[in-house]
Amino acid sequence: MSLSHVTGFTCAGCGATVPATAHPYACPNRGAGDDVDHVLVRRSMTPPPEWPSDSHPNPFVRWRRFLYAYDVARNAGIADGEFKQLVIELDRAVQQSDGRSFKVTPFAPSPRLSEALGGAEVWVKDETQNVAGSHKARHLMGVAIHLEVMGQLGRDDGSLPLAIASCGNAALAASVVAAAAERALNVFIPTDANPKVVAQLEEHGAYVNVCHRQAGVDGDPCYLDFRAAVGDGAMLPFCCQGPDCGLTVEGGQTLAWEMASELGWRKVALDDVYAQVGGGAFASALIRGFEQAVEGGVLAGLPRFHAVQTDGCYPVVRAWEKVVAKAFEHLGAPVPDAWPERARALKGAPEAVAAALTYARQHRSEFMRPWETPPHSLAHGILDDETYDWAAIVAGMLKTGGWPVLVTDPDLTRAVQLAKKQAKVIADATGASGLAGALVDRAAHPDAWDASRPPRLAVILSGVER
Numbered sequence: 001m002s003l004s005h006v007t008g009f010t011c012a013g014c015g016a017t018v019p020a021t022a023h024p025y026a027c028p029n030r031g032a033g034d035d036v037d038h039v040l041v042r043r044s045m046t047p048p049p050e051w052p053s054d055s056h057p058n059p060f061v062r063w064r065r066f067l068y069a070y071d072v073a074r075n076a077g078i079a080d081g082e083f084k085q086l087v088i089e090l091d092r093a094v095q096q097s098d099g100r101s102f103k104v105t106p107f108a109p110s111p112r113l114s115e116a117l118g119g120a121e122v123w124v125k126d127e128t129q130n131v132a133g134s135h136k137a138r139h140l141m142g143v144a145i146h147l148e149v150m151g152q153l154g155r156d157d158g159s160l161p162l163a164i165a166s167c168g169n170a171a172l173a174a175s176v177v178a179a180a181a182e183r184a185l186n187v188f189i190p191t192d193a194n195p196k197v198v199a200q201l202e203e204h205g206a207y208v209n210v211c212h213r214q215a216g217v218d219g220d221p222c223y224l225d226f227r228a229a230v231g232d233g234a235m236l237p238f239c240c241q242g243p244d245c246g247l248t249v250e251g252g253q254t255l256a257w258e259m260a261s262e263l264g265w266r267k268v269a270l271d272d273v274y275a276q277v278g279g280g281a282f283a284s285a286l287i288r289g290f291e292q293a294v295e296g297g298v299l300a301g302l303p304r305f306h307a308v309q310t311d312g313c314y315p316v317v318r319a320w321e322k323v324v325a326k327a328f329e330h331l332g333a334p335v336p337d338a339w340p341e342r343a344r345a346l347k348g349a350p351e352a353v354a355a356a357l358t359y360a361r362q363h364r365s366e367f368m369r370p371w372e373t374p375p376h377s378l379a380h381g382i383l384d385d386e387t388y389d390w391a392a393i394v395a396g397m398l399k400t401g402g403w404p405v406l407v408t409d410p411d412l413t414r415a416v417q418l419a420k421k422q423a424k425v426i427a428d429a430t431g432a433s434g435l436a437g438a439l440v441d442r443a444a445h446p447d448a449w450d451a452s453r454p455p456r457l458a459v460i461l462s463g464v465e466r
Contacts, residue, residue, distance in 0.1 A: 006071045009040040009246050012391065013361045020072055023150070024246045025237050037364040037391050040246030042068060044295070051261070051296045057103045059254035060087050060141060066257070066292065068250060069146040076153050086148055093180035094141070097204065100131050102141060105255075107262045107458075112422035113435075117442050120455045123270065125259055126425050127462035134431065135255055135462040136173035139240045139281055140164075142251020144181045147236075161186055161207075162238035165226035168197050168381050169430070169463050170240045175204035178238060186235060188222040192380075196466050219370040220385040240281040242389040249285045249389070256289020259458065260298050270303035271455045274405065274441070276433040276462070277307040277316050278382030280389030286460075287396035303458070304343075304402035307393050308437030309382065310412070313375030316387035317404040319360070319367045320394050326356035327398070339403040340448040347401035357398075361391055378409045381430030381463055405437035412436050419461055431463025 006020035011027040013036040018024045027038035049065040056062040061084055064070045073083045095101040106126045113122040131137035150156035161184035164174040171187045178185035185206045189198065193210075201208055211221040229235045230244065237245040240252075263270065273290075275283040286305070293299045307316050324342050328335045330352040336342050346353050360367045368390045375383040387393065397403060407415075412429040415436035419425045427435075438459050441448075449455040 006075050007043050007045045007068070009042050012039050012041045013037040013364075018246070020075075023146075023156075023236070024068070026244055026246070030243065031231075035362070035364050037243075037361045037368070039243045039389065039391065041392070042246070042250065045071075048292065048295050051293075051298050058087065058091055058101070059104055059138075059258055060091070060102055060145060060251075062104070063254055063257050066250075066253070067142065067145065068247060069142070069149045072146075073149045073152075078149070078152065083149075086152070087145060090141075090144060090148055090180060093182075094131055094137075094177060097179045098131050098176045100129070102131055102137070104258050105130055107259050110423045113418065114454075116418050116422055117438060117457065120438075120442060120449075120457050122438070123456065123458040124423050124425065125255065125458065125460040125462075126423075127255070127460060128425055128427055128431060128464035130462075132169065132173040132176045133464035133466070134169040134173065135252065135282060135460065136170040136240060137177055138254050139170075139248045139251040139285070140174050140177040140238060142254075143238055143245060143247045144177050144183075146247055147181065147183070158183060160234070160236050163226055163229050163235035164188070164237075164239040165211075165220065165222040166240070167222070167383070168194055171206070172197055172200055174238055175201045175206040178206070179204045183238075185238065186229065188226045188229070190222055194466060213374065218372075218385075223385070241279050242281050242284060242392070244388075248281050249288065252282055252285030253289035253292070255460070256286045257293065260290060260293030264293070264298040268456065269300060270458050271449065272304045272306060272402070272438075273458045274306045274308055274434040274437040275460060276379070276382050276430060276437075277309050277387060277393060278384040280316065280384075280387040280393050282462075283307055284389040284392035284396070287392065302400045304400045305393075305396045306402045306437060306441065307397060307404045308407060308433050309404065310377035310379050310433070311406050311408050312377035313371050313383045313385070314404070314406055315368060315371055315385070316390045316393055317406060319387065319390045320397060320404050322367045323356050323360050323394050323398070326359055327352045330355045338445070340445050343397065343401045343403040346398050350399075353395075353398045357391065357395055360394075378412045378429035379407075379433045381428070382433060405441045407433060407436040407440050411440050415439060416465070423461070425461045426465045427461040428463045428465040431461050431465075434459040435461065
């Protein structure tokens with residue numbers, strides 16, 4: 001059957017399209033040296049699929065009709081039941097590899113955490129009991145399902161090894177899912193990677209490549225070595241960086257779909273969502289997933305999104321500030337001092353924001369560049385030298401009236417302790433950074449909410465303490 005009706009991918013930077021018969025990994029124009037931010041983004045499905053009414057525990061089964069792999073499979077003649085069985089069998093292999101399978105994770109209000117945040121109603125999404133102990137496996141499962149479909153269609157023989165650059169959770173998640181898919185995996189890790197994680201990687205059969213920083217070379221050495229490995233076609237990207245693997249964001253959207261379904265069922269709306277940001281695939285997936293819930297009529301509107309980074313490395317915060325300055329330049333107005341005021345003003349100026357974002361995507365180096373010094377923080381899982389999916393995150397914050405939040409190591413320590421004591425969730429500093437952001441933001445900007453009612457906030461605890 002023809003694939004002409006498959007909803008494919010377009011580069012958000014240059015507008016290039018990728019045909020449905022190809023692996024939608026990187027924009028074909030990436031690497032041209034044109035300073036464009038080349039990131040493949042899936043085009044909106046028109047009309048959008050109906051929101052699922054079934055209660056299958058596996059999110060990749062429940063929301064299968066939203067997946068690119070499903071679109072490709074169905075248009076190539078693979079029946080719905082066959083695709084469903086493919087996902088179930090791959091998930092069984094994941095359980096054999098990790099001891100856990102993919103299931104909808106808990107999302108509910110936490111009364112005790114709400115007290116800690118000054119009376120705000122705090123909803124917690126607990127990803128610490130997910131596959132490999134974090135949300136990262138969601139991203140890789142989406143890619144793995146696509147590879148399985150490509151194999152069934154005779155377009156991928158499974159001979160090329162997979163590759164990922166990561167300092168911990170993403171690498172571990174990739175090793176679990178790759179082992180389940182019976183694919184060889186090369187992992188590029190830093191010299192200070194957690195020894196427990198390294199041992200688990202080797203236990204799952206991954207090939208570990210330790211990467212060293214070179215004097216005078218900017219950027220994450222793991223990512224640079226990874227790019228060199230996939231650049232010559234010797235390996236396939238199996239990673240959580242959108243510019244390198246356009247499919248990776250979609251798997252992460254399952255988390256947002258789960259949250260939106262619970263909110264829709266309870267008929268409540270969030271005011272704010274706080275998301276940890278390193279490379280950026282997680283936050284961009286959250287934003288896009290919530291947008292799809294609005295498009296599907298599950299939610300009436302979007303909450304404000306806040307990217308949380310540490311004071312030891314905050315490239316997306318710098319990018320947000322630069323895009324904001326460019327937007328106010330278009331308006332011919334001074335930039336307000338307070339971040340909530342900037343966000344509120346620009347939410348009502350979509351044309352200025354669109355112009356600023358278009359310019360930013362065409363002049364990437366002015367807005368996103370590698371962190372100048374080796375980054376340090378307790379939240380080592382979000383110390384990416386660059387936020388690779390930065391533009392989607394900045395756009396999502398500006399669209400919803402959100403702003404970024406910076407946290408310190410003491411803030412992270414407090415969040416870890418609160419999560420453990422009040423929510424009974426054993427998260428590490430990376431996994432608790434969204435909660436740290438909510439704590440800091442509530443204290444720093446008490447006037448940013450309607451005083452007539454308690455605000456409803458959501459945090460995602462993702463990254464179990466190892």
